[in-house]
Amino acid sequence: MIFAKFATIIVLCYLLGSIPFGVLVGRLFAKVDVRNYGSGKMGATNVMRVAGKKAAVIVFVCDLLKGVMAVSIAWVIFRGGARVVPDSADWWMVKGAPAAAALAAMIGHTWPIFLKFQGGRGVATFYGGLAVLCPPAFLIGGQITLLSAGLTRYVSLGSIAGAIGAYTILLPLTIFNGYPIELLLYSLAGTIGLIITHRDNIERLVAGTERRIGERKLKTVEPPSKQYPG
Numbered sequence: 175m176i177f178a179k180f181a182t183i184i185v186l187c188y189l190l191g192s193i194p195f196g197v198l199v200g201r202l203f204a205k206v207d208v209r210n211y212g213s214g215k216m217g218a219t220n221v222m223r224v225a226g227k228k229a230a231v232i233v234f235v236c237d238l239l240k241g242v243m244a245v246s247i248a249w250v251i252f253r254g255g256a257r258v259v260p261d262s263a264d265w266w267m268v269k270g271a272p273a274a275a276a277l278a279a280m281i282g283h284t285w286p287i288f289l290k291f292q293g294g295r296g297v298a299t300f301y302g303g304l305a306v307l308c309p310p311a312f313l314i315g316g317q318i319t320l321l322s323a324g325l326t327r328y329v330s331l332g333s334i335a336g337a338i339g340a341y342t343i344l345l346p347l348t349i350f351n352g353y354p355i356e357l358l359l360y361s362l363a364g365t366i367g368l369i370i371t372h373r374d375n376i377e378r379l380v381a382g383t384e385r386r387i388g389e390r391k392l393k394t395v396e397p398p399s400k401q402y403p404g
Contacts (some may be wrong), residue, residue, distance in 0.1 A: 191282025217294035241302025244279035273360035276303025315340030327386035330375035
């Protein structure tokens, strides 16, 4: 029964993460598929370049809520989990369900089934899950992201730096303050995932060709069906 609930949570949250708000909002505001321009992704940054700031804010909030709702779904389904015997296999599924749900939403956003697994980078969804799971790590990671992006004008660099910062603060919180280990694992998995999805940005940062905030020069890219996943 517990495993069935856990599996249901993972599937539901993956499907939730797969909802392509960036594509839908881009078509509504700019009448185009945002994945055919700029970075070829459907996240708020690329939506801002293609469809403007208002559209980007809507996409960011919707993608952030994916993570928030995923954790909430896990809590609702396992609201009777307190009756499970501690230290049992079922208990660890109950404890880890919120973090696993947030990670499933992030995976769904990055590799959505509705778009042939061609999605975004998962930044907002990762932070949405972190906001509910561990507000202190969310606040510190968010501040690092804003500061880094503001100083360098590189959203990609800020996103990676913020995720690393959130994981770094969770280390002492887990070791010395007794924070649940699943939060640290979620942060680690999410950080690794963001580094993987930003690998093209990292290459451009090294080469000095990465786009900065405010640059609206767009380049049409091959349709998603012709690109490699990721």
